[in-house]
Amino acid sequence: MYDAIVVGARVAGSPTAMLLARKGYRVLLVDQTSFPSDTISTHHIHRAGLATANRWGLLPRLVGTGGPRIRRWTFDVGPFALTGNPLPAGDLDFDLCPRRTVLDSTLLDAAAEAGAEVRENFAVRGILSDGDRVCGIQAQTADGKIIQERARIVIGADGRRSRIARLVDAPTYHARPALSFGYYSYWSGVDLHGIELYPREGRGIVAEVTNDGLVYVAVGWRRAMFEAVRAHTERHVWQVLHDCAPQLAERVRQGQRVAPFKGADFPFFFRQPHGSGWALVGDAGYHRDAITGQGITDAFRDADLLAAAVDAGFSGRQPLAHALAAYEQARNTAVMPMYEFTYRLAQLEAPSEQEQQLFGALRTNHYETERFLSIMAGTVPVAEFFDPANLERIIRGSAALAA
Ligand SMILES: Cc1cc2nc3c(=O)[nH]c(=O)nc-3n(C[C@H](O)[C@H](O)[C@H](O)COP(=O)(O)OP(=O)(O)OC[C@H]3O[C@@H](n4cnc5c(N)ncnc54)[C@H](O)[C@@H]3O)c2cc1C
Known part of the structure; x- marks a missing residue:
């Protein structure tokens, strides 16, 4: 019997498991994949997120993942570009952009070091219930074995298509369909420093330097373009680069693409992130367009909030249901203005x-x-x-x- 089973071991799940294990709880952290593992996501971590990681003592490791510190932002509005470095979070005056292969493994290692038991290639298929309370999981291992494990709480950190959310029938609210979608790839040999953003009517570009001297270039379109872009991704990417950012296009042309294009669309929703014996964290509980690059920063904050709520409940300082309701409230209060701002940007309107x-x-x-x-x-x-x-x-x- 565990105190907590955390399903999903990336930017939401591993920190949640780590924080609970550090408080002395018996934690099982599982993922259907094995690490190091990439996922469909670029990887800008805002300084606000790094400040959270710093409190956890993980900043030196994140800095040590090899990518440069991002201090130069270029926001190109068409006729000219605005450049600068955002205000610091505390004394942290840079962002990071580590590949998810290194970021997610670093977080997983930190959870294991804190004492969480980690099982990879471990796919959760169902939940166990005791009356109307969730009390465990049923999962399948890589060799096909079916295993059951029990816990006081099952935490779904299993991403936007969360199976845990589906199994517990978590209520959804403030849901809005995707407005945009994006494709991205990686190039070597591109002269680019920091992060460059090119918002344009109906389209947008983000380019940023990451590990190993690589640069990712991500292009977004309105949702209506999805089928056309999916059929001829490379042609459409170059079209946008040439039309909207010819100088960047030239620099990218000097480099070499080293990976296939990957893409996703971005629906907007909140899920009620708690119920009897279960909780959700990260994209499983809240999803928005990637245009403002908030997902990792949000996941770190919510891991912090959820771990504190579970601890408050388990230690008897507060009824668990109250602590989890406060977690939901704190999450929503923290994200709502950015949710609306992101929704506005994702419309890809010409500037008013x-x-x-x-x-x-x-x-x-x-x-x-x-x-x-x-x-x-x-x-x-x-x-x-x-x-x-x-x-x-x-x-x-x-x-x-x-x-
Ligand atoms: C194209 C794109 C670009 C983005 N760019 C940025 C960016 O620059 N900055 C930023 O902050 N955010 C960005 N995001 C958002 C960011 O990727 C997400 O917010 C973040 O990955 C959410 O993390 P998570 O841990 O909640 O879920 P995920 O990263 O989705 O991880 C979920 C994990 O759960 C596991 N899992 C799922 N089901 C099961 C199961 N049944 N059993 C066991 N394991 C399971 C999966 O294998 C996976 O490892 C981007 C997203 C996209 C799509």
């Missing part, structure tokens, strides 16, 4: 007149440019920057300078 004025004003205002870039980095709240009075102040300030 006010946004054009804002970008024009930011062009000559480095301080406010860095605050603008800090929205995505998680160090300036969305609502604070987009407060109408703040926007007017920035725009009027630039008009006054020009007069």
Whole structure:
């Protein structure tokens, strides 16, 4: 009998298992895959997420995964680019972009070192129930054996298509269909430093340096383009690069593509992340478009919140159901402004007149440019920057300078 079984051992599951094991609980962490393992995802970790990892003592390991520290952001609005480094999170003034092969293995190792028992190639097929309370899992090993394990809580960290969420029938809310989708690949030999973003009407590009000197280039389109792009991905990627970022296209052309294209679409939803004997964390409980690159940062925060809630419940400091309800509330409060901001960006609209004025004003205002870039980095709240009075102040300030 375990205290907790965590299903899914990537950026949500491994930290949750690690934190619970560090508190002395008996934890089983399982994944149907074996590590190191890639997944369909680029891998920008905002400084807000790194600050969480730093509290866990994992920052040196994440820095040690080999990719450069990202301090240079380029937000190209078409006629010109805004550049800068977002405000620090505490004293952390950089982001990281480690390949998921190294990131996820590093987190898994940390969970194992904390005392979590890890089983790979271990696919959960069902849940065990005791009345209406979940009390374990049924899983299949690589050699086909069916195994049952019991726990006080089963935590689904099994991604957006979470089997645990389906099996417990977790209620979904604030759900909205995907607005966009993206494809990405990796290139060697591309002259690029930091992260470059190119938002355009109906399309968008993100390019960023990662491990081994490789650069990933990700292109997004509105959902309606899905079939056409899937049929001729490379042609469409190059089309967008040439149309929207010719200078970047030239640099990418100098390099060599070293991996096939991978892609995904991005539905929006929240799931109630707890019930009797179960909880959800990471994409299993909350999903949004990848355009703002929040998934890993969100997963770290929610692992922290969920592990604290489970501990509060198990230790008797609070009824478990109350602690888990507070976890849901804290998650929703933390993500809601970014959820709406991400939804707006994912529409891939041309900038409004006010946004054009804002970008024009930011062009000559480095301080406010860095605050603008800090929205995505998680160090300036969305609502604070987009407060109408703040926007007017920035725009009027630039008009006054020009007069
Ligand atoms: C194209 C794309 C680009 C992205 N770019 C970024 C980015 O730059 N920055 C960022 O922060 N986020 C990004 N994201 C989002 C990010 O990838 C996710 O938010 C993050 O991976 C969620 O982590 P997770 O641990 O919740 O789930 P996942 O990473 O989906 O991991 C779930 C794990 O559960 C396991 N599992 C599933 N079912 C079972 C089962 N039945 N039994 C056992 N194991 C099971 C799977 O094998 C998997 O290992 C991107 C996403 C996509 C699709």
